Ligand SMILES: Cc1ncc(C[n+]2csc(CCOP(=O)(O)OP(=O)(O)O)c2C)c(N)n1
């Protein structure tokens with residue numbers, strides 16, 4: 036792991052000579068800092084994929100503009116700002132103005148990408164998303180960093196219900212990318228598609244795993260990234276990385292798991308998901324989100340509508356406000372880690 | 388409103404010996420000396436927490452230490468042994484990421500044990516990186532989503548007044564929070580309701596997440612804005628205990644059940660009291676090398692002792 040949390044942890048490791056003062060023994064080994072890496076061991080990372088994809092897009096299309104609400108540095112927008120200072124608008128920590136202004140810019144013919152943290156986009160500025168972007172169906176592309184549980188900072192920054200809030204919004208496309216590959220490929224497609232979008236941004240050093248497979252991002256499509264005969268894992272966002280790593284681990288035990296990646300949450304590719312779940316395989320949904328109102332319920336709705344009877348176990352966050360703490364600790368506690376996925380799949384497959 | 392009468396609500400409430408009361412009857416030099424000492428202790432606590440994590444909002448904590456010293460050592464009425472005592476003044480930390488400064492002030496006030504500061508932001512700690520009422524004694528609100536504090540403060544002040552209590556509500560927020568519309572909605576509301584029992588303080592440190600405040604969203608002139616909203620306005624050097632004490636005295640002496648709400652606009656310096664941090668690039672979240680923490684602590688102590696020896700008025704050099 037090359038993340039800052041790990042680096043910080045290493046510098047605080049107990050002294051090798053065992054001379055810890057008593058208060059040192061009490062000193063924390065794991066931090067609840069805002070920014071923590073989500074890359075698992077052995078997964079390479081790419082720096083600021085959103086920023087670089089936007090720069091590339093901006094070169095080809097001068098209608099592309101960037102906005103942020105005092106979080107350019109923390110949402111990879113600074114890369115675009117540095118390349119196109121005259122096309123970047125720092126709106127201050129005023130999320131509602133940023134959303135309204137982005138919608139206004141779209142009305143005069145620009146194609147804005149606007150960034151803040153997911154919690155502030157969805158909880159504070161939702162009225163602006165619904166009425167100023169979605170109802171007139173404007174091409175405004177929102178990027179929310181720290182989606183779901185990707186910071187140990189506590190409920191103020193953990194956007195555990197961002198998809199639940201936004202799935203009810205008509206016209207709004209919702210993308211939950213797995214990695215840098217998804218982000219790089221999604222950006223031009225989002226700009227080209229009419230109507231507003233919300234992307235659950237992974238920022239900083241972003242894992243890169245989908246290029247190990249025969250995969251490409253297609254807006255609106257779920258993809259079978261990996262076939263498998265014993266279990267099927269329907270996943271989105273960073274949980275697809277976890278699902279793929281879990282499938283690798285399960286393969287060593289002779290459990291063959293398929294991974295179906297739903298990078299677009301809305302519109303939902305019901306046909307693909309229903310087809311993959313109409314099966315005797317042990318079935319799961321995996322999402323970095325509360326089990327209320329996200330991928331699990333989108334999947335359940337699709338199955339019921341299609342008249343398919345299937346028993347699907349949700350792997351996701353509980354319906355509660357989560358703890359503050361170090362991110363790896365919390366991912367273990369709430370069952371998002373590779374190890375806990377492996378254990379749940381193995382157990383269900385064994386039960387038959 | 389409740390039927391139980393806390394004995395501290397009666398006139399001889401100081402008899403419990405644990406209630407901290409406003410110090411305005413004391414000699415001014417005695418008060419200032421105590422404030423200076425508290426500010427030093429708060430700063431040291433901030434550095435200890437920063438050292439425990441290796442990084443954090445240390446610059447902000449150092450900058451805000453004098454404000455918190457005046458509030459906790461001098462102005463606020465509370466019972467450290469019972470942070471939920473009904474008769475207390477309320478202190479609301481809107482700026483959740485300033486929690487380390489509040490924890491340090493709580494330790495100085497005796498609300499949390501000082502050793503506990505070393506658990507700051509660690510797994511299982513009562514002192515999370517962002518202040519939350521559900522974790523920490525003395526933390527009245529959960530403030531990490533910025534721009535909530537003053538709206539909650541309106542409710543505390545209105546509610547306490549409706550209950551016939553003369554406790555005051557203090558709200559701390561940052562200059563970045565001046566960007567949020569909710570702050571100004573609350574400012575208008577507080578004036579409308581004539582919340583003379585509300586005392587707000589703004590930490591004007593000139594910094595926010597993406598850089599200097601002036602580059603992000605211009606927010607001056609502040610005095611005129613608050614005054615035009617109907618507030619009683621004071622603007623001071625927020626690292627000058629004398630100026631702070633005078634401003635808070637004016638606010639709290641003038642605090643009434645009804646009347647203009649009060650704001651102390653405090654111009655502070657990121658890293659104040661520790662030249663090593665004050666003179667480097669101002670960053671919202673700073674990392675300090677392991678070997679530099681003792682240097683920071685040494686500089687802090689040196690500055691404090693030198694000021695005390697010189698008999699200055701306690702302003703951090
Ligand atoms: C509503 C909201 N929007 C954005 C953020 C992200 N954020 C955290 S601190 C910060 C800067 C706020 O300014 P200030 O408190 O003055 O920063 P400091 O002086 O500590 O650098 C921002 C934008 C937030 N916590 N809440």
Ligand SMILES: [Mg+2]
Pocket residue numbers: 561562563590591592593594595
């Ligand atoms: Mg500031």
